[in-house]
Amino acid sequence: MPGQxxxxxxxxxxxxxxxxxxxxxxxxxxxxxxxxxxxxxxxxLGRPGRFRARVRKVARRHARTLALRRRQESFVDAYGNRILDGWLRERDYFVARTLVPDLTARGFADLCEARPDTIRAIVEAVTDAVDLPEEDAAPEDGIPYERFCAGRLERGGWRTHATPASGDQGADIVAEQGATRLVVQCKRYGRPVGNAAVQEATAAARYWSGDMAAVVSNAGFTPAARKLAAATGVLLLHHDDLDELRPIRAVRSVQA
Incomplete structure (x- = not known):
């Protein structure tokens, strides 16, 4: 341990x-x-036990969020395979950005390096223990999925209207809450959504004079999509997020 x-x-x-x-x-x-x-x-001799207890304590503090993110970042592909790539990235991000700094500050840096599998196993066990409510069944087809997403937004206090089937410039839903206009593109996929959807959402927000732009999907997003979304201010959401989505004024690059 450095310094000791x-x-x-x-x-x-x-x-x-x-x-x-x-x-x-x-x-x-x-x-x-x-x-x-x-x-x-x-x-x-008691350090390993204290190390595991600390990992468990911090993970439990974020247990519900971890469980939601696992649900949101996992999906079944067209061949019936359960795809966990997005969840594994999310789990490792939590470990690197939340757990490791906390453990290092408490003198467990050596065990973080020596026992990464122990950390991951505890995070998975804590996540497994969360009893989430049943997820609403999302429709399989595009237009019903758009209506489903609009309904989730309305539950969160948004006024929504669908865009025309043609000439929508990439927007599936335009929603308003207060003075904020949200432009949404919905993607019901069997694979992670790529950065083309982020580009389309950005263009749609400009066309519809949106203050916020979002891509909503059941299947997570590719690293390229996440990188572009971070640069453009587009929100990448799972449909579970829509109930609690709140207005954010002037997303930086949507209005550029």
Whole structure:
């Protein structure tokens, strides 16, 4: 652990100090030295347990969010395979950005490096333990899926209207809440959505004078789509997110 003496160094200096004490205090000094050595060893042997407990505590603090993200970032492809790539990226992001800094600050940097599989296993176990409500069944086809998404927005307080089947310039739903206009493109896919959808949503927001632009999908998004969305201000959402979506004024690049 950076900045802390190693176990061997601590035992060495306790033994040295104990030797000095024994010269002055005899058996009492030897006993004190032995007790010190025992305490250091016990604390060291207990580190893995404290490490696991800390991982579990931090993961439980974010358990519901983790469970929702796993649901949102997993999907079944056209061949019936359960695709977890998006969830695995999300889990590793949580580990790298939330867990590892916390554990490092508490002196567990060495165990973070030595036991990454332990961390992942605990995160998965904590996520498994969350009992989420049943997910609304999303329609399989495009237009019913757009209506489904519009309904979720309306539950969140948005006024929605569908765009024409042709000439919509990439917008499937235009929604308003207060003075904010949201332009949405819906993608019911069997694979992650790529960055073309982000480009279309950006163009649609300009055409419809939108303050916010979003791409909504059941199947997650590719890394390229995430990168472009971060640069353009387009929101990448799962349909579960729509109930709680709130207005954000002037997304930076949509109005550019």
């Amino acid at each position: 003496p190693s176990l061997v160094a601590r035992l060495f200096w306790i033994a040295v100090a104990g030797g000095g004490l024994s010269l002055w205090y005899g058996r009492a000094g030897i006993a004190a030295s032995g007790a010190g050595l025992g305490l250091v060893l016990l604390r060291h």
